[in-house]
Amino acid sequence: MKLVTAVIKPHKWEDVREALETFGVAGMTVSEVSGYGRQKGHTEVYRGAEYDIALVPKIRIEIVTDDADADDVVGIIVKTAQTGRIGDGKVWVSPVDTVVRVRTGEQDASAL
Amino acid sequence: MKLVTAVIKPHKWEDVREALETFGVAGMTVSEVSGYGRQKGHTEVYRGAEYDIALVPKIRIEIVTDDADADDVVGIIVKTAQTGRIGDGKVWVSPVDTVVRVRTGEQDASAL
Amino acid sequence: MKLVTAVIKPHKWEDVREALETFGVAGMTVSEVSGYGRQKGHTEVYRGAEYDIALVPKIRIEIVTDDADADDVVGIIVKTAQTGRIGDGKVWVSPVDTVVRVRTGEQDASAL
Amino acid sequence: MDGYYAFMLVATAFVLMMTVPALALFYGGMSRSKSVLNMMMMSFIAAAIVGILYVAVGWSMGFGGEGTFFANPFELFWLDGVTTDNYIYVMFQMTFAIITAALISGAVADRLKFSAWVVFLPLWAIIVYFPMAHMVFGCTDDSLICGRIGAQDYAGGTAVHINAGVAALVLVVLLGKRIGWPKDQMRPHNLTLTMLGAGMLWLGWYGFNVGSIVFGTTFDEDPDAFLAQFYSETGRTFANTTLATFAAILGWLLIERLLHGKATSLGAASGIVAGLVAITPAAGAVDIGGAVAIGAIAGAVCAWAVSLKYRLGYDDSLDVVGVHLVGGIIGTILIGLFSTSSGAGGIDGLFYGGGLGSLGDQTLGVLVAVAYSGILTAVIALAIKYTIGLRLDEEDEVNGIDLAEHGETAYDLHSGSSGGGSSLLAASTSTSSEGVKA
Amino acid sequence: MDGYYAFMLVATAFVLMMTVPALALFYGGMSRSKSVLNMMMMSFIAAAIVGILYVAVGWSMGFGGEGTFFANPFELFWLDGVTTDNYIYVMFQMTFAIITAALISGAVADRLKFSAWVVFLPLWAIIVYFPMAHMVFGCTDDSLICGRIGAQDYAGGTAVHINAGVAALVLVVLLGKRIGWPKDQMRPHNLTLTMLGAGMLWLGWYGFNVGSIVFGTTFDEDPDAFLAQFYSETGRTFANTTLATFAAILGWLLIERLLHGKATSLGAASGIVAGLVAITPAAGAVDIGGAVAIGAIAGAVCAWAVSLKYRLGYDDSLDVVGVHLVGGIIGTILIGLFSTSSGAGGIDGLFYGGGLGSLGDQTLGVLVAVAYSGILTAVIALAIKYTIGLRLDEEDEVNGIDLAEHGETAYDLHSGSSGGGSSLLAASTSTSSEGVKA
Amino acid sequence: MDGYYAFMLVATAFVLMMTVPALALFYGGMSRSKSVLNMMMMSFIAAAIVGILYVAVGWSMGFGGEGTFFANPFELFWLDGVTTDNYIYVMFQMTFAIITAALISGAVADRLKFSAWVVFLPLWAIIVYFPMAHMVFGCTDDSLICGRIGAQDYAGGTAVHINAGVAALVLVVLLGKRIGWPKDQMRPHNLTLTMLGAGMLWLGWYGFNVGSIVFGTTFDEDPDAFLAQFYSETGRTFANTTLATFAAILGWLLIERLLHGKATSLGAASGIVAGLVAITPAAGAVDIGGAVAIGAIAGAVCAWAVSLKYRLGYDDSLDVVGVHLVGGIIGTILIGLFSTSSGAGGIDGLFYGGGLGSLGDQTLGVLVAVAYSGILTAVIALAIKYTIGLRLDEEDEVNGIDLAEHGETAYDLHSGSSGGGSSLLAASTSTSSEGVKA
Numbered sequence A, B, C: 001m002k003l004v005t006a007v008i009k010p011h012k013w014e015d016v017r018e019a020l021e022t023f024g025v026a027g028m029t030v031s032e033v034s035g036y037g038r039q040k041g042h043t044e045v046y047r048g049a050e051y052d053i054a055l056v057p058k059i060r061i062e063i064v065t066d067d068a069d070a071d072d073v074v075g076i077i078v079k080t081a082q083t084g085r086i087g088d089g090k091v092w093v094s095p096v097d098t099v100v101r102v103r104t105g106e107q108d109a110s111a112l
Numbered sequence D, E, F: 001m002d003g004y005y006a007f008m009l010v011a012t013a014f015v016l017m018m019t020v021p022a023l024a025l026f027y028g029g030m031s032r033s034k035s036v037l038n039m040m041m042m043s044f045i046a047a048a049i050v051g052i053l054y055v056a057v058g059w060s061m062g063f064g065g066e067g068t069f070f071a072n073p074f075e076l077f078w079l080d081g082v083t084t085d086n087y088i089y090v091m092f093q094m095t096f097a098i099i100t101a102a103l104i105s106g107a108v109a110d111r112l113k114f115s116a117w118v119v120f121l122p123l124w125a126i127i128v129y130f131p132m133a134h135m136v137f138g139c140t141d142d143s144l145i146c147g148r149i150g151a152q153d154y155a156g157g158t159a160v161h162i163n164a165g166v167a168a169l170v171l172v173v174l175l176g177k178r179i180g181w182p183k184d185q186m187r188p189h190n191l192t193l194t195m196l197g198a199g200m201l202w203l204g205w206y207g208f209n210v211g212s213i214v215f216g217t218t219f220d221e222d223p224d225a226f227l228a229q230f231y232s233e234t235g236r237t238f239a240n241t242t243l244a245t246f247a248a249i250l251g252w253l254l255i256e257r258l259l260h261g262k263a264t265s266l267g268a269a270s271g272i273v274a275g276l277v278a279i280t281p282a283a284g285a286v287d288i289g290g291a292v293a294i295g296a297i298a299g300a301v302c303a304w305a306v307s308l309k310y311r312l313g314y315d316d317s318l319d320v321v322g323v324h325l326v327g328g329i330i331g332t333i334l335i336g337l338f339s340t341s342s343g344a345g346g347i348d349g350l351f352y353g354g355g356l357g358s359l360g361d362q363t364l365g366v367l368v369a370v371a372y373s374g375i376l377t378a379v380i381a382l383a384i385k386y387t388i389g390l391r392l393d394e395e396d397e398v399n400g401i402d403l404a405e406h407g408e409t410a411y412d413l414h415s416g417s418s419g420g421g422s423s424l425l426a427a428s429t430s431t432s433s434e435g436v437k438a
Ligand SMILES: Nc1ncnc2c1ncn2[C@@H]1O[C@H](COP(=O)(O)OP(=O)(O)O)[C@@H](O)[C@H]1O
Pocket: A007, A034, A035, A036, A037, A038, A039, A056, A058, A085, A086, A087, A088, A089, A090, C026, C027, C028, C029, C030, C062, C063, C064, C065, C101, C102, C103, C112
């Protein structure tokens, strides 16, 4: 099994979710995170004090998949989340020994 | 070493924590995440506009353990977090090369 | 490739970020998490009812790096985040098959 | 007297504001984020239902004539025969009925079906509050508490606070504890709202207490006496209301500090309300020394009383019993000690050489209020429990009553790290639906 | 009359409070967390700009003498010739100008350039509001709505609510929909603010309606008649304002329950405003029965009307049209049915045996208001659109107008799990800058 | 005069509301989420402590007779000899004492031990404020600022704002900077609270300024003159208070726009306060032109002055110095230029042909206030510093003063993505304890 982790721009999340659903991904886990990288943040002003906010909001998606599907999933995410502008994010794949569905105790493929 | 990642229903978190503590898990890292899957969300209404909220709140637990304990940890989580209703969540295990305790620099087993 | 995951004390995050930047880490993904472990939480009182809060706020940092840099990155984090007091956190390294830059589709080393 | 009248216009608006939004905020802030809207709604709907009902029969039952418990509901039905230049006095009394009913809601947080509340309100107003208002405010020789017993109650220690407190206690006993109480954490979700609410309640309370002046003569009969009373009595009630509240804040924080080691902001907000509750019946009867004493005692005792529920095991969620019942009793009884003949009632209490007479009357008044409200509230609550039911479905309670009963959640704020506050997941989720359906 | 005067001091402060902060909170809570500050700012800046302008020419245009549409702007320029003992009446009218302009802002949430709003305000005040105020409030024989047509409008159903509602409609049509509307979720970010705002608006509305009394005689001419009117008419307007609002809350929640299965807190808050809007023109004309009817109808109809925008496809973001235009029309027209000769206007409506005359006048008044405001607002908005432009840059809209236009974000709260609330990422980020630059 | 009296009842309630909850919200919103409760508590406790103390000796020291600096504290100790029909004037003055002390708290955010604040309050009230109130408000021939110097100060530019501003400056110098200041981000955690607070302060300020009228005759001596002054002077002060605030909003936003490119909502809220501060001493002395000028100048200058602390390196956390000291000085001094003989003081300023006399008196008044408050506040603060200490423990400051001093955290909201708002981690944590201990 593989774990595909994607960090993307918030407003792209919805398209990614739809694309993955169409492809057949049955579930995923999502969280709000902050990104630091080439994309620069913004400046805020409060009573004349200027603050540079370096972090930018991102959406982090975790998908456990079969080895077979991993590349497709990555491809779909990259295709859908791409805007071409700095800060589009990263996707990485890492190995998973096993995954279990809590409700049933089913393992691996049948757990997804 | 192994990393056990569990995504469970929020109201089960406490039981899981207690079960793991009893088993001897000394620490873990937890975060609030949103889940997407078979379990459907809910509908909200604001001035006649109905919104379907697809995501459901989940708790994400990360536990680094010895290879030996990994299966037990998974078993305990599955047993404790199980309600039998859709949305109970997933648990997956992935390999970890090494883990370090920041305070002391101790590595692996002794870092936990 | 490797994924370095660090869980540290919130007020140390900034120093860690600076140290990593100096070392040459171009980006990272950060999130607010809650930690459970040896470090104990605190007590709150509301109208005479005392609540023990077991979880402590932590910052979780994820960095995908070349295999070569992984150890240095871990070293830097441990060195910078260390206060010597309980609760300094953990850092763990896990294998990554591949990482892609969404904007360009570049892979691995060139994706960072 | 147009000055007095002008004040009544403002005072009435103030007291209505005490329920919407002040009490709603005070209670809402103490609720959990998944039930704050329902808590606020209980106050808002109380205003609408009780308010209209008051104009229909409430005024008539309270002020429509003789009666030990209440006057003829149809004498002045729908203000028939009441001239518009008297409307403001009707409105003023109406706001008391509204807030008394709304006060109860704090006890039943998170678990009372909204439909049950909507049915409870009119029944309780007609069967419990309107009569109680006659017994205390619609003072005729035969009205029970004010007339027959002759207990002093300037602005509603019995009719408002003891009444609401007892009703709350009865209701929670029949309703049962919240799932997880007291084991789970049920801490206030937003204390800034609670402190705001406390502050607004305090402001409104000046309308509540100072506006409760009853004149010994009409302006036309004797303008000078009328105005003299206006100046001297409102000065007294304003000062007493203020000083008792100050003392109660200090009293509460002191006890908290002693019992739990910390003086809390929730304690300060609670002390404000405890002090205002206790001085409500006594505002006209005591001097500033008595006001400080009553406030300090109420603050200190209530700070301790709010823990009783854990010992006795009733889930009075936001401490309506601990603050309003206990505070109301303290204020009403202490009049028996601190009342001064120089005050509005012209009665000397025990400490002012008046003997035990007043203390007895006050105690009797309290007992009547407790008994009347307790028994009849129980009847109403039981009737609802065994018909449409009181309690929310278990899973709905866990997921939050706001969502279950109102289809809403209070906040969509996104985490602190979300920079520009872009809507992130919250926003996207909706698109994951077929979007908005309207 | 110093009682009346004292009331006007408070009433004027109340109405100003309706805009800052009440309306700002009511609207702000319904906005998204990335645009709440801009929404509130639109009210704050409206007060400053329209307020100063009113003193300059507004009072003169409205009350400076004869005129079908407006009086000579320079007659009383900068209150020249107005004695300070009349200032309070100027201030009172000024607060009406302010809130009317501010009401419009709810429609243009998230996307109107702040600069465009700052330019729109003075133009709209001078070209649309000040004349409308003359036509309705600055009542001379030849002032259009009040004088020539003779339509009743006690406190501004036409001049305030219909006026603002029409302007809002025109503005959003020219401004266009928000990116993602109606597909994306654009839910209120903080309903506690909205409920607080609704409550404060309600309080302020007593200044708005009750303070709008116009005397048939001066105090000096006939003190008794003056005071008699003060007591009887303010009693009526206070009661009507209150009861209509109660009824509107129930009306709104009932329809919501029927259409969507749930009675919501936003519905209760909206019902409050809908009821207050509808009773505004009718407060003096109807009896309490009429007030309840008008409130109930307004609440019910508006609850349905707020969904129109989805059918017709205009993005009236916070329902200024659905609540203020619709509510204003309902209240103004229904006077034709419920007006009673015992009321302030002395006119009987259809249901009170007065025939269709009043209904006709009211309808005509509405049409004039709609036409005048619609046409001239369009002219102003188009002028701005084709010069400095109305619309915010796309990316700025997505990231949030608060950040783009004001360089701020409303909240820095950190997640519930952050225990002691230590600043976490938010705090550290700034250090990642060269720290504070000042 | 019952109209005037009725207004004073409301005005006094308004000014108390300025501290609880208005100022608490205004400051609280600007604090960080880990210290908002402590910030609000500082205002709440100031009301309780200073309030009771004022009744004990404050009124007597201020209004109990002759004295350059203060009158005999025991002359009217605990209002002995004050009839209840004069209580409202005592209460009104008391609210001034309360808010002046509370204003100081904004400067010491996040790091002042609560115990130190509790000790500072009574000492500062007795040693600094009560005398200052005598010098300015308790005007006798020999009272320093009002009598001997003859400086005009209508509602407290010197006694309230300069006094609090100087005390704040002294305190922060002795207290030291917050850990991480100015490098770390210390941004307002909830600007909606700040804007709400600013709006409520504005409302209350009408009680503050308009209620500060001092009559040239008693009503009984000359009713007509009394009422004529009531109408004309309150009209002036109301209008001036309003217009100066409008102008200050615009002035602040303009400077902000020029210096930092953006007009912010915090700027608008700050401008409101700056304008109100500056017009406080001048409300009765100037005409509406002067009011606009003073407001605009104060808004503009304060917008710049709040950055001084970064240059000079004192951590005046919420800009008590930049807004109240600077604004107070501007308003007090500018009276020397804009005062008009048609105003309450009957004095012409420089621009009104009155020469430099007034300007000199005003300047002298400011210097005396600065010196008196500065020196004595320093003595008090040093005494505390070297006894119980002023500063919170380092780790407590980092974790948050709310937790350390009050054992509370303000919010338990859970992230926007948590759907039904189910309590998630926050809830579970408590169970991880042995549950609630009470
Ligand atoms: N080495 C990394 N490890 C983990 N996450 C990273 C890494 N580099 C970048 N990211 C994430 O990817 C996001 C986009 O990266 P950035 O450098 O800003 O733009 P781009 O990927 O287009 O070059 C960052 O905000 C961060 O969340």
